Amino acid sequence: MEDKPQIVSLRYYGISPWEIEVIYNIFNKKFEVIQDVIERDEYLQHLGSKSLQMDCEECVSALTITIPLPFSEEFFKWFEFREWDNVKHIIKEMKRRRGNRKAIMVQILFGCWVDGQMVEPDYPNVQFVINSNESHGFNSAVEKIDFMVDLLPYHLNHSRVKKVGRTTQVVYRYATDSGKWYVSYVWTREGGAVFDPDELKDN
16 A cells, blocks of 8 residues: 555534544545534535434434555554554543533444445445444444454355345444444445344354
8 A cells, every 4th residue: 555545534423622622633644534524414415325414413422434455454553553543442432521421423444435335345334323322322333343354254255145236335333232333334336225233144
């Protein structure tokens, strides 16, 4: 991967200048960074998904980080795990400052996106949605994102996923009761499918 290969996008509302500056500085070491501070209603429109819009309606803050590279071990080695730890720290700090309520939603998108919209990739886009009310669940979700690198190939090769078609996007949500990320939705060239938290435990 080359230095500053592409652009990281930060789209948000209700995020303090200090918080966004910290995030900007972390990613600007490797990427060009663009910021898009918008009103809440416009942010909701950009989400597209009705379920995400409903999840975000009560939030006083929201942030979408778009990373234009595949979700892979190669990315984390190149970006450096120390820097990713800094990303996780500031996201958890943002939650701490807002308390145990539905105050913030964070989306992290890996892959090929243009203006928040998916572009059909050679390698599936991956989307993580973090919106737990309770701080422990929120923080746990943040901490476990990079662990999913090892599980993504398993999910992509699962018989139920392959049955839907060639995967172009995987949407992960966090189940606070089990403390695990799970495949919530899969987009394919043929359509898509919704999955329950325990549906992909076996082949």
